Amino acid sequence: MMDIIKKIIFPFCLLAAGISLCVTAVSATQKNTVPVVQPEQTFQIDQFISPDTCGDCHAQIYEQWENSMHHLSHKDPVYSRVSQFLRKGLTDAGEIEEAESCVKCHTPVGYVTGFPKKVSDDLSKTPEIATRGIQCDYCHSAESVRQIHNNGLVIRPGQGEDDPGVKYGPFDDSEPDFHEAQYSQLHTDSKICGTCHNVKHVAFGTDLETTYTEWENSAYNSPDPEKKIACQGCHMYQRPGIPATGSTPRPENPGSATDYSVERPHIFTHYFVGANTFVPAGFGGKLKATMAEERLKNAATVSVDTSKTGQKKLEITIANVGAGHCIPTGLTDFRQVWLEIIVQDRGGKTIYQSGVLDDNHILPDTAVIFNTVFGDGKGNKVINIAKARQILKDNRIKPNQRVIQTIDLPIVPEKDSRVSVRLLYRGAPQYILNLLPGEKIGPLPVVEMAKAQVKI
Numbered sequence: 463m464m465d466i467i468k469k470i471i472f473p474f475c476l477l478a479a480g481i482s483l484c485v486t487a488v489s490a491t492q493k494n495t496v497p498v499v500q501p502e503q504t505f506q507i508d509q510f511i512s513p514d515t516c517g518d519c520h521a522q523i524y525e526q527w528e529n530s531m532h533h534l535s536h537k538d539p540v541y542s543r544v545s546q547f548l549r550k551g552l553t554d555a556g557e558i559e560e561a562e563s564c565v566k567c568h569t570p571v572g573y574v575t576g577f578p579k580k581v582s583d584d585l586s587k588t589p590e591i592a593t594r595g596i597q598c599d600y601c602h603s604a605e606s607v608r609q610i611h612n613n614g615l616v617i618r619p620g621q622g623e624d625d626p627g628v629k630y631g632p633f634d635d636s637e638p639d640f641h642e643a644q645y646s647q648l649h650t651d652s653k654i655c656g657t658c659h660n661v662k663h664v665a666f667g668t669d670l671e672t673t674y675t676e677w678e679n680s681a682y683n684s685p686d687p688e689k690k691i692a693c694q695g696c697h698m699y700q701r702p703g704i705p706a707t708g709s710t711p712r713p714e715n716p717g718s719a720t721d722y723s724v725e726r727p728h729i730f731t732h733y734f735v736g737a738n739t740f741v742p743a744g745f746g747g748k749l750k751a752t753m754a755e756e757r758l759k760n761a762a763t764v765s766v767d768t769s770k771t772g773q774k775k776l777e778i779t780i781a782n783v784g785a786g787h788c789i790p791t792g793l794t795d796f797r798q799v800w801l802e803i804i805v806q807d808r809g810g811k812t813i814y815q816s817g818v819l820d821d822n823h824i825l826p827d828t829a830v831i832f833n834t835v836f837g838d839g840k841g842n843k844v845i846n847i848a849k850a851r852q853i854l855k856d857n858r859i860k861p862n863q864r865v866i867q868t869i870d871l872p873i874v875p876e877k878d879s880r881v882s883v884r885l886l887y888r889g890a891p892q893y894i895l896n897l898l899p900g901e902k903i904g905p906l907p908v909v910e911m912a913k914a915q916v917k918i
């Protein structure tokens with residue numbers, strides 16, 4: 463069946479079991495890119511059950527998910543402002559198609575029920591349930607994955623509260639009173655995350671986000687089941703005080719899925735904490751901001767080798783010890799992970815500095831920054847991902863990778879000089895936030911991921 467569908471070029475709808483499945487093939491404007499086939503499913507909005515209803519029984523899980531980045535994916539002010547800004551003034555058809563596509567992942571329940579289909583739709587008319595982002599009934603209706611990018615989840619929601627249908631999850635012996643339950647291998651696999659956490663430009667095929675692929679190619683995707691750690695193995699083991707990274711313990715979380723069901727050895731947590739401290743805090747999710755700091759502080763290490771300062775060289779080693787993907791991952795043209803380096807002589811006078819934010823919170827161009835830079839296809843940097851036709855730079859730190867950065871000092875530092883190096887994280891560059899129309903956003907919090915201080 464899928465083979466036949468993949469060959470069809472024009473929009474095509476198929477009626478099966480009352481579900482209409484529409485298939486559109488998106489044209490590839492670059493000769494050597496494979497067309498991105500995007501079959502589309504359509505449902506009625508009242509088929510979806512509110513997270514509040516799920517929360518009536520799964521109270522703890524609801525509390526963890528509330529004000530997570532998944533809950534906030536539609537309301538997130540940084541996302542909303544950036545998506546509106548990127549859409550403005552575009553004329554190229556492929557660029558417009560990309561700039562309109564955001565709602566597919568950020569407002570998925572709206573997208574699969576027909577509104578919004580585009581960023582330029584009147585989003586104030588978004589049905590209330592769809593404003594609640596990536597929610598219980600969306601993930602737990604997922605049956606399979608059609609493609610591991612641009613949200614290829616195939617879902618089968620029920621018919622609303624009167625007939626909730628099957629909720630898919632990790633248990634093979636669950637007998638809930640409200641809905642049916644079924645074991646789903648997919649829910650235990652990184653693929654359920656990867657389908658949204660791999661983002662390709664819809665027209666040009668450029669890899670915009672590659673978190674799943676980075677994990678897939680890492681040692682965390684071990685063929686040995688004892689050593690394999692899926693996304694869930696870190697992100698759905700975290701709880702306050704237990705960051706559950708590659709460099710910290712990931713103990714099980716015994717408990718029960720509702721307050722009246724059986725004790726299980728592990729209940730997967732639903733905080734979905736990454737690195738975002740700013741957005742959850744703005745919605746009263748201060749705990750999630752703290753948990754994001756705990757995650758960032760257990761992701762990397764830095765160390766300094768001063769043995770070559772006589773040749774005016776400083777060697778800094780940065781190691782990704784805790785993340786199952788690159789540091790940074792996700793929107794890595796946007797995220798800032800950089801080195802702040804300060805060298806002071808015996809008397810405390812600064813003889814060298816790099817990566818120090820200026821008074822307007824702008825990071826100087828000379829800073830050592832680990833990121834991705836997109837280009838327009840002719841070698842010029844672009845900040846609008848809708849225009850991204852090529853990758854100009856990618857020096858991010860891969861899982862378990864150790865990177866040595868050599869710094870040229872202006873002079874030979876005297877004995878007893880002090881070197882301070884910090885690896886810092888910030889969600890977005892201030893100069894881009896300054897371009898967004900309307901009320902100013904920022905400065906965003908800067909989190910110290912790791913530091914090293916040595917005397918020469």
Ligand code: HEC
Nearest residue numbers: 511516519598602629631632633636638640643644719723
């Ligand atoms: C009336 C109470 C109730 C409501 C409302 C409810 N559930 Fe459940 N659910 C349960 C019980 C009880 C279990 C069984 C837990 C166990 O087996 O440990 C369960 C189990 C599950 C499982 C595990 C299934 C498996 O086989 O792994 C998932 C997933 C789930 N619920 C999702 C949801 C979602 C999504 C909603 C909202 C659409 C929801 N639940 C609403 C009571 C409820």
Ligand code: HEC
Nearest residue numbers: 516520523524527596597598601632649650694719729730
């Ligand atoms: C981004 C997708 C996603 C969202 C949103 C989500 N879940 Fe889950 N949930 C999962 C996955 C994946 C698992 C199983 C993890 C595994 O087995 O590795 C899970 C496990 C569960 C379980 C089994 C018990 C446990 O926690 O281990 C229940 C019950 C459940 N979820 C309910 C909910 C409810 C209620 C909500 C909304 C408040 C929700 N989920 C939101 C993906 C999601």
Ligand code: HEC
Nearest residue numbers: 655659674677693696707708736737761784785786790791
């Ligand atoms: C070995 C543990 C581990 C695994 C496995 C893992 N992560 Fe992470 N993740 C981390 C740590 C630590 C951070 C914080 C450092 C960072 O931002 O990279 C993080 C951060 C993130 C962020 C925020 C990124 C940013 O820089 O803003 C996202 C999104 C994310 N993870 C998604 C995923 C997905 C999706 C998978 C599976 C494909 C996954 N993670 C697998 C440990 C892990």
Ligand code: HEC
Nearest residue numbers: 531535538541567568654655658693697734735736737738
């Ligand atoms: C339907 C698409 C979708 C699925 C499925 C999905 N995610 Fe996400 N996820 C998103 C989006 C969109 C955001 C960002 C929301 C925002 O920043 O506005 C996000 C954010 C996150 C973050 C927070 C990143 C940060 O910077 O703090 C983490 C962690 C994360 N997801 C992990 C996972 C894991 C683990 C899974 C699988 C169990 C998963 N996601 C499944 C779309 C998805």
Ligand code: HEC
Nearest residue numbers: 540541544545560561564567612613658659661791792793
């Ligand atoms: C295929 C799914 C997908 C699509 C389509 C998508 N995103 Fe996202 N978006 C994500 C995921 C996953 C994250 C979280 C990654 C991270 O935190 O690094 C995210 C995070 C973001 C953030 C960070 C928000 C914050 O608070 O820091 C912005 C901004 C954003 N997306 C903008 C957009 C725009 C604009 C579009 C459309 C042009 C878009 N996204 C389309 C999956 C998607």
